[in-house]
Amino acid sequence: MNSNIPVLKVENLKKSYSGRIILDGVNLEVDKGETKVILGPSGVGKSTLLRCINMLTLPDSGKIWLEGVELTNPNTDINKMRQKIGFVFQDFNLFHHLTVLKNVTIGLTKVKKIPEEEAIKIAASALEKVHIPNTLWNKYPAQISGGEKQRVAIARALAMKPSIMLYDEPTSALDPQLVGEVLQVIKELSTAGMTSLIVTHELHFALEVANELLFIYNGKIVEQGPPEEVFANPKHDMVKKYIASIYSRKG
Amino acid sequence: MVTLEILAISMPISVLLGIALGTARVYGNVIIRGIASAIVITFRGFPVLVTLLLIFFGLSDFGIYVPPFWTAVIGFILCSGSYQSEYVRGAIRSIDIGQSLAARSIGMTKLQEVLYIILPQAVRRAFLGITNELIYLVQYSSLAFVVGVPEMFAVTKTFNSLYFRPVETFTTLAVVYLVMISVLVVFFRGIERRLAIPGIELTTK
Ligand SMILES: Nc1ncnc2c1ncn2[C@@H]1O[C@H](COP(=O)(O)OP(=O)(O)OP(=O)(O)O)[C@@H](O)[C@H]1O
Ligand SMILES: [Mg+2]
Numbered sequence: 040m041n042s043n044i045p046v047l048k049v050e051n052l053k054k055s056y057s058g059r060i061i062l063d064g065v066n067l068e069v070d071k072g073e074t075k076v077i078l079g080p081s082g083v084g085k086s087t088l089l090r091c092i093n094m095l096t097l098p099d100s101g102k103i104w105l106e107g108v109e110l111t112n113p114n115t116d117i118n119k120m121r122q123k124i125g126f127v128f129q130d131f132n133l134f135h136h137l138t139v140l141k142n143v144t145i146g147l148t149k150v151k152k153i154p155e156e157e158a159i160k161i162a163a164s165a166l167e168k169v170h171i172p173n174t175l176w177n178k179y180p181a182q183i184s185g186g187e188k189q190r191v192a193i194a195r196a197l198a199m200k201p202s203i204m205l206y207d208e209p210t211s212a213l214d215p216q217l218v219g220e221v222l223q224v225i226k227e228l229s230t231a232g233m234t235s236l237i238v239t240h241e242l243h244f245a246l247e248v249a250n251e252l253l254f255i256y257n258g259k260i261v262e263q264g265p266p267e268e269v270f271a272n273p274k275h276d277m278v279k280k281y282i283a284s285i286y287s288r289k290g
Numbered sequence: 291m292v293t294l295e296i297l298a299i300s301m302p303i304s305v306l307l308g309i310a311l312g313t314a315r316v317y318g319n320v321i322i323r324g325i326a327s328a329i330v331i332t333f334r335g336f337p338v339l340v341t342l343l344l345i346f347f348g349l350s351d352f353g354i355y356v357p358p359f360w361t362a363v364i365g366f367i368l369c370s371g372s373y374q375s376e377y378v379r380g381a382i383r384s385i386d387i388g389q390s391l392a393a394r395s396i397g398m399t400k401l402q403e404v405l406y407i408i409l410p411q412a413v414r415r416a417f418l419g420i421t422n423e424l425i426y427l428v429q430y431s432s433l434a435f436v437v438g439v440p441e442m443f444a445v446t447k448t449f450n451s452l453y454f455r456p457v458e459t460f461t462t463l464a465v466v467y468l469v470m471i472s473v474l475v476v477f478f479r480g481i482e483r484r485l486a487i488p489g490i491e492l493t494t495k
Contacts, residue, residue, distance in 0.1 A: 132389060134393075136411050136487050145406060146397065149402055180489070181490045195396065
């Protein structure tokens with residue numbers, strides 16, 4: 040594959056809900072191995088942007104490419120392309136009726152049609168990466184902690200061997216003492232070269248993990264750059280306020 | 291025993307029909323949804339008795355002769371399936387949208403999502419309603435006598451008209467139904483326990 044093309048490219052993406060403009064021409068690119076973090080106040084459309092990227096929400100206009108394949112082209116087999124986009128939800132969305140192991144293998148056996156035995160091997164390796172011990176494999180989602188659920192959800196996405204991982208506030212639904220274990224896993228994956236696009240309010244984590252921060256406001260990306268630069272010298276008013284408010288909240 | 295034969299055939303098929311109709315009414319395209327809704331509205335609207343008479347006499351007007359036994363089986367499947375489908379439809383609607391989003395996010399097609407993620411959960415939620423309908427089906431299976439099926443009620447009635455001991459005969463019949471239903475209840479309980487998802491209380495204990 041041509042290494043010059045970005046893994047993900049979004050061009051002039053627009054989305055409104057009943058006349059209210061949420062995304063007003065978003066452009067972004069994520070290259071192989073990069074981790075970008077999207078920041079911005081509540082309600083600006085960060086989740087909408089992520090859901091548009093894997094077309095769980097249909098954009099009104101604009102184009103999206105994954106490794107050069109245009110997802111927004113109606114002739115593209117979007118189900119096939121979604122296999123390559125790992126998506127991690129705020130509230131985990133593990134399949135309630137399946138064990139931990141089955142949650143991870145079902146995409147392999149049913150979607151990729153990989154034989155059960157091989158699927159289990161792939162799942163085992165994914166679960167290992169998120170530090171889920173095999174003593175939990177036969178538990179059901181209702182029997183494990185929130186942090187474990189989210190790590191299983193990450194494994195479910197990882198097992199599909201995605202080209203990019205999208206995380207939508209992966210720790211917002213967690214008790215504070217469980218946040219660390221999930222962020223740690225995401226960081227490890229990222230450091231190991233997993234291309235990632237992360238929405239989070241965890242600023243310290245963002246600073247550690249991001250190659251680039253993207254601030255979204257009024258439907259557009261208003262500021263972007265390496266974390267040190269943005270923090271040292273924020274230009275946009277919203278960004279200044281956002282950084283200040285988070286620091287004052289943390290005390 | 292004719293009653294048992296009728297039930298043994300119509301119960302499982304009515305469950306399948308109920309699941310199919312309930313699913314079609316949520317996920318079908320306009321045409322499929324329309325057909326499924328028409329079936330459900332019709333057979334929930336007609337009294338069971340009338341449905342049986344229409345299948346038996348109505349179809350024979352078109353030159354189609356359905357034997358009494360099969361009239362009863364078909365009628366019961368349509369009625370019970372239609373009622374059951376509403377529990378299934380409600381259960382599908384009650385499943386959190388996140389389950390669907392997660393299924394799509396790993397690349398499942400709509401069909402895969404419904405088969406592997408939504409229905410296994412929805413059928414569990416609809417289970418008590420479905421079993422309730424099945425027990426009700428046992429009760430109204432006695433209506434098969436109107437098209438001349440020699441099922442339990444018809445036999446009992448004949449017996450009574452010969453010996454005229456109404457209290458004894460019908461009490462015996464009632465006890466037989468009660469036993470049949472009790473056996474079913476135990477059976478359903480067993481399935482319910484096997485379907486239960488560990489960690490989730492789906493049903494009242
Ligand atoms: N399906 C929908 N229908 C109508 N409006 C919606 C829908 N989804 C989101 N919105 C609106 O779009 C706006 C952006 O929502 P979104 O969830 O993308 O924000 P966000 O940046 O992720 O916020 P948060 O930080 O709270 O998660 C919100 O005002 C929300 O009310
Ligand atoms: Mg959000």
